[in-house]
Amino acid sequence: MTRAIALHTDNEFIARHIGPGPVDEQAMLDFLGFDSLDALSASVIPESIKGTSVLGLSAGQSEADALAAIKAIAQQNQLFKYYIGQGYYNTHTPAPILRNLLENPAWYTAYTPYQPEISQGRLEALLNFQTLISDLTGLPIANASLLDEATAAAEAMTFCKRLSKNKSSQRFFASSHCHPQTLAVLITRAEPLGIEVVVGDEHELADTDGFFGALLQYPASNGDIFDYRELVERFHAGNALVAVAADLLALTLLSPPGEFGADVAIGSAQRFGVPLGFGGPHAAYFSTRDSFKRDMPGRLVGVSVDRHGKSALRLAMQTREQHIRREKATSNICTAQVLLANIASMYAVYHGPAGLIQIARRTHQLTAILARGLTQLGVRVEQQHFFDTLTLATGAATERLHEQARAAGINLREVDAQRVGISLDETTRQADVEALFALFHSESTQVVFQTLADEVTDQLPKSLLRESAILQHPVFNRYHSETELMRYLRRLADKDLALDRTMIPLGSCTMKLNAASEMIPVTWAEFGQLHPFAPAAQSKGYQLLTDELESMLCAATGYDSVSLQPNAGSQGEYAGLLAIRAYHQSRGDEHRDICLIPSSAHGTNPATAHMAGMRVVVTACDARGNVDIEDLRAKAIEHSDKLAALMITYPSTHGVFEEGIREICAIIHDHGGQVYIDGANMNAMVGLCAPGKFGGDVSHLNLHKTFCIPHGGGGPGVGPIGVKAHLAPFLPGHAALERKEGAVCAAPFGSASILPITWMYIRMMGGDGLKRASQVAILNANYIARRLEQHYPILYAGSNGLVAHECILDVRPLKDSSGISVDDVAKRLIDFGFHAPTMSFPVAGTLMIEPTESESMEELDRFCNAMIQIREEIRAVEEGLLDRDDNPLKNAPHTAAELVGEWTHAYSREQAVYPLPTLLENKYWPPVGRVDNVFGDRNLVCACPSIEAYQQA
Structure with missing residues (x-):
C-alpha cells in the first residue's frame, strides 16, 4: 500500500528572515519569564493602543512565488528607446561594478560610516566621488552626495540665502532653462521660507540686483550651451551667489563652473553608471568654494590620521547641521546616496579620464551627426552650440512625430505642442541615429550616416572648451582592467564591517536582513531601465507595483493614503509637515504655525519644522524619558490658537512604548493641531498597533529600516508618508501626477527602482x-x-x-x-x-x-x-x-x-x-x-x- 505524499505549502521565508528558531525563541521567552510571543507583546504594548492594528494582509508567499508575481508585474513595463533627457539618461553599468558593488551585500548592507575605523573602504570610495566632483566642477570642496538634482538645487538656494551679503533679500533667480522638475522642487521648498523664486530667461534679465542667489543650468535643459561668465560677474556685483546645475559628462569637455566664477555646482551623477530606475535612487552632487565648506549641506569625507600616525579617513567636521542648529538649521538632511555615489565613483575609476572623455566625445559626435542630418531633412534645430541635446521646431507635425516615434519603440521629449527634444547618451549607436532619421524621413532628401560623420565637427563653443586636466590622481588611472577593478573593490570591502559579517546593533537604525530575493528584482531591466517621464501607458507595471505597495503600507499603518515620492526619511518628515501646513491653510488657519517637539527628538524634527515654515516650541520629558504630558498640555493650551502640529516618535526615542500616547494625541487634537508620528521605530509596531488608528494624522516610514531596503553605506533611503483621509489632498504632487504642485523631489515616485524590495518583503x-x-x-x-x-x-x-x-x-x-x-x-x-x-x-x-x-x-x-x-x-x-x-x-x-x-x-x-x-x-x-x-x-x-x-x- 502506497502512502499519499504530503504537500507542504508553508512559507519558508518567514523562518529565513527571522533569526531565532523555535527552540531558541522559547529559550529566550523562558529567560524573560513568558510562555509565548503573544504574552510578551501583550506586556509591552500599552492597553490603550492594543487592538489598533489593521494588518489585513494575505498570507505570505514563498520566495519563488513572490518572484514570479513581481516578474509578471515588471513585464507590464514597456522598454522603449529613451531620448527624453531632462536630467535622466541611459547608461551602461559596467558588469564588474554591477556584480561586485551594486549586487554585493558587503557594499549594500553597510551602515553610514560614523565609525571610521570599520568604514575605511566605503570612505575611500566616497573620497573618490568627492575628488571626481571637485575635478569636474572646478570647485575645491565637494560633499559625499545628496538625494537628487532637484533637492540639491533647493539646498543650494538655502545655502546661498545663508551666505549671501544681501541679508534682507528674499528673492532667488532661477533660469527658465533649468529642468522643469528642479524648478518645481525649488518652488515647493521656497514658499514656506518666504523666499520668492523668480523664474525667467537670464538673457532677458536687465537688472541682476536685489537677488541673494541665482541658479543656472549648464548645458541648458533644452540643449543650449550658454557662456555665463559675464552674467556671473553681474550677479556677484549685486552681492548674489551663483549656483550652476551642471552635467558631469559634459564637464569632461566644457569649461567647469568653478572656472567661470560659480560659487556652487550641483547636479546628478546618474549617468555615471547608475540605472534610470524610473527616477531613482541617484546620487546628486554639491561642490563649492573652500571658504564656504563649513556651511555645506550633507556629509563630507576628510583625511586624518589614526593614533599611530597612519593616514585614515573619516566623516569630517559635523556636517549634519540639524544636530547643532536644530530649528535654526537650513537643512534637515541626515542621509545621502552613498551606494549610488560609490557606483558613480567606480564608474570613473574604471573608465579613467581618457575613457570618460571618449564617452563624452562619442555622445557629442553622434548628436552633431544627428543635428546635421535633421537640418538636411528640413528640420530646424534650435541650438547652435550643444552637447547631447537638441530641441527641434516641429510645428504642426509634433503630435504626429510622437505617435510615429512610439510606434517605432522610441520616446522623444515632449517640450510643448510645437517642439520636440532629443537627448543622446553613451548607449546610443549608429543604428539608433539612423532610426531617428527615419522618423523625419523626406522622399526628396536622403542622409547617409557615414557621409555626415565624415563632415561634422564639434558643435561645442570654442570659448568654453575645457583646458584644465581631469582625474589625474592615480586611483583614476590604475584600475582599468576588470581584474584590477574586481580586486580593488574586494580590497575596499575587506576593510569594512557590514551586515554580511556581523550584527550591526545600532539603535533607531534597524539594521535587519536585506534578503537576496528582495534585492533580485532591483536590477531587472524592466525596473532599472525605465525613464521617469516615460508615458504612463509604458509604465503600467510600476503603477501596479506602487498601487499595491501603497495599499500594503496603509494596511500596516492604519492610514488611508500613502505617497511614495519622498526619497529619504528627512524628505518624508518634510512632506508630512507640508501636508499639515496646507491642511490648515485650506481651512483659513494660516496663523497655525507652532510645532511642539519633545526635547528628546532627533535633530531632523526641529530642522524640518523650520523648513516647513513652523516655529518650534520644545516640550519636556520626564525622568523615564517619556513626554511630560502636563508640560505638553500646558504648552498646547498656551499656543492653542496657533498650534499646528506635534512631532513625536513612537515608540519613543528612548525605546519605550509610552502609555499616554492616546492622551497625548487627544490633547493636540483638542487644541486644533495635527499629530505627526515619526515612523523611525515602526519596526516595533507592525501588526501590533497602528499609528493611524491610535491618534496619528501623518507618519513617515523609513523603508530602509522597517521594510528592508538596505542602508547602502548611508543611502539610499525611502521615506514615504501615510496620512489620514483629510490630509490626502495635500500629499506631494508632481507634473507627472494628477496633482501638479507640491513636488518634494525630482521624480514622481522618488527612488522607484528600490520599491520592489519592500513589495517583496511584505508579500513574502x-x-x-x-x-x-x-x-x-x-x-x-x-x-x-x-x-x-x-x-x-x-x-x-x-x-x-x-x-x-x-x-x-x-x-x-x-x-x-x-x-x-x-x-x-x-x-x-x-x-x-x-x-x-x-x-x-x-x-x-x-x-x-x-x-x-x-x-x-x-x-x-x-x-x-x-x-x-x-x-x-x-x-x-x-x-x-x-x-x-x-x-x-x-x-x-x-x-x-x-x-x-x-x-x-x-x-x-x-x-x-x-x-x-x-x-x-x-x-x-x-x-x-x-x-x-x-x-x-x-x-x-x-x-x-x-x-x-x-x-x-
Whole structure:
C-alpha cells in the first residue's frame, strides 16, 4: 500500500528572515519569564493602543512565488528607446561594478560610516566621488552626495540665502532653462521660507540686483550651451551667489563652473553608471568654494590620521547641521546616496579620464551627426552650440512625430505642442541615429550616416572648451582592467564591517536582513531601465507595483493614503509637515504655525519644522524619558490658537512604548493641531498597533529600516508618508501626477527602482509574518537588556520593566569610576568584530542597542558576551589591575600591524586582539587604529591625496 505524499505549502521565508528558531525563541521567552510571543507583546504594548492594528494582509508567499508575481508585474513595463533627457539618461553599468558593488551585500548592507575605523573602504570610495566632483566642477570642496538634482538645487538656494551679503533679500533667480522638475522642487521648498523664486530667461534679465542667489543650468535643459561668465560677474556685483546645475559628462569637455566664477555646482551623477530606475535612487552632487565648506549641506569625507600616525579617513567636521542648529538649521538632511555615489565613483575609476572623455566625445559626435542630418531633412534645430541635446521646431507635425516615434519603440521629449527634444547618451549607436532619421524621413532628401560623420565637427563653443586636466590622481588611472577593478573593490570591502559579517546593533537604525530575493528584482531591466517621464501607458507595471505597495503600507499603518515620492526619511518628515501646513491653510488657519517637539527628538524634527515654515516650541520629558504630558498640555493650551502640529516618535526615542500616547494625541487634537508620528521605530509596531488608528494624522516610514531596503553605506533611503483621509489632498504632487504642485523631489515616485524590495518583503512575510517580525524584534531587544542589566544600567524601560525594540545602556557611571568613555567601549567592540551601537543618542554617554528580528540567539549571545567581557575589562581598570591610561579600551581598536610591531603595553597581545576564544575562528582586523578627529578638523583634506603624496608614500 502506497502512502499519499504530503504537500507542504508553508512559507519558508518567514523562518529565513527571522533569526531565532523555535527552540531558541522559547529559550529566550523562558529567560524573560513568558510562555509565548503573544504574552510578551501583550506586556509591552500599552492597553490603550492594543487592538489598533489593521494588518489585513494575505498570507505570505514563498520566495519563488513572490518572484514570479513581481516578474509578471515588471513585464507590464514597456522598454522603449529613451531620448527624453531632462536630467535622466541611459547608461551602461559596467558588469564588474554591477556584480561586485551594486549586487554585493558587503557594499549594500553597510551602515553610514560614523565609525571610521570599520568604514575605511566605503570612505575611500566616497573620497573618490568627492575628488571626481571637485575635478569636474572646478570647485575645491565637494560633499559625499545628496538625494537628487532637484533637492540639491533647493539646498543650494538655502545655502546661498545663508551666505549671501544681501541679508534682507528674499528673492532667488532661477533660469527658465533649468529642468522643469528642479524648478518645481525649488518652488515647493521656497514658499514656506518666504523666499520668492523668480523664474525667467537670464538673457532677458536687465537688472541682476536685489537677488541673494541665482541658479543656472549648464548645458541648458533644452540643449543650449550658454557662456555665463559675464552674467556671473553681474550677479556677484549685486552681492548674489551663483549656483550652476551642471552635467558631469559634459564637464569632461566644457569649461567647469568653478572656472567661470560659480560659487556652487550641483547636479546628478546618474549617468555615471547608475540605472534610470524610473527616477531613482541617484546620487546628486554639491561642490563649492573652500571658504564656504563649513556651511555645506550633507556629509563630507576628510583625511586624518589614526593614533599611530597612519593616514585614515573619516566623516569630517559635523556636517549634519540639524544636530547643532536644530530649528535654526537650513537643512534637515541626515542621509545621502552613498551606494549610488560609490557606483558613480567606480564608474570613473574604471573608465579613467581618457575613457570618460571618449564617452563624452562619442555622445557629442553622434548628436552633431544627428543635428546635421535633421537640418538636411528640413528640420530646424534650435541650438547652435550643444552637447547631447537638441530641441527641434516641429510645428504642426509634433503630435504626429510622437505617435510615429512610439510606434517605432522610441520616446522623444515632449517640450510643448510645437517642439520636440532629443537627448543622446553613451548607449546610443549608429543604428539608433539612423532610426531617428527615419522618423523625419523626406522622399526628396536622403542622409547617409557615414557621409555626415565624415563632415561634422564639434558643435561645442570654442570659448568654453575645457583646458584644465581631469582625474589625474592615480586611483583614476590604475584600475582599468576588470581584474584590477574586481580586486580593488574586494580590497575596499575587506576593510569594512557590514551586515554580511556581523550584527550591526545600532539603535533607531534597524539594521535587519536585506534578503537576496528582495534585492533580485532591483536590477531587472524592466525596473532599472525605465525613464521617469516615460508615458504612463509604458509604465503600467510600476503603477501596479506602487498601487499595491501603497495599499500594503496603509494596511500596516492604519492610514488611508500613502505617497511614495519622498526619497529619504528627512524628505518624508518634510512632506508630512507640508501636508499639515496646507491642511490648515485650506481651512483659513494660516496663523497655525507652532510645532511642539519633545526635547528628546532627533535633530531632523526641529530642522524640518523650520523648513516647513513652523516655529518650534520644545516640550519636556520626564525622568523615564517619556513626554511630560502636563508640560505638553500646558504648552498646547498656551499656543492653542496657533498650534499646528506635534512631532513625536513612537515608540519613543528612548525605546519605550509610552502609555499616554492616546492622551497625548487627544490633547493636540483638542487644541486644533495635527499629530505627526515619526515612523523611525515602526519596526516595533507592525501588526501590533497602528499609528493611524491610535491618534496619528501623518507618519513617515523609513523603508530602509522597517521594510528592508538596505542602508547602502548611508543611502539610499525611502521615506514615504501615510496620512489620514483629510490630509490626502495635500500629499506631494508632481507634473507627472494628477496633482501638479507640491513636488518634494525630482521624480514622481522618488527612488522607484528600490520599491520592489519592500513589495517583496511584505508579500513574502504576509500579515502574520510581519506581526511575528515585530514580536521577535521586541523579544531580541528584551533578551539583550535582561542579559546585560547585571553589568550595565538599562536607562529606560516601561512600567513593566520591559523595553520595546531597543534598549539604552548607561555608560556614564563607568566614566566616573574608571575613566572609560562611551567612545572607548565603542572602539573596543571593533576588536570583538562588532559595529558599535548608537553612541550618545538620545542621551549623551549612552549606547542604544537594536538587534532586530533577523539576528539569531547565537549572534545575540556573541554580542552580549563581548559586552560582558568589556565590562570585566572596565572592572579591572576600576580595581587597578589595568592601567587607567594604557588599557585595551583606551587603545582600541588594535590593528594587525600593531600586533607584530614593538609591543609596549602592560597588557598582552592576546588580550588586545583575542579577548574571547571564539575570535580565533573568525577575526576581523581593522585597517587603522583609532582615528584622530581633532587632527582631521584642523587639517581638513576632502579629496584624494595629491600625486606628490602618493609618490612620497
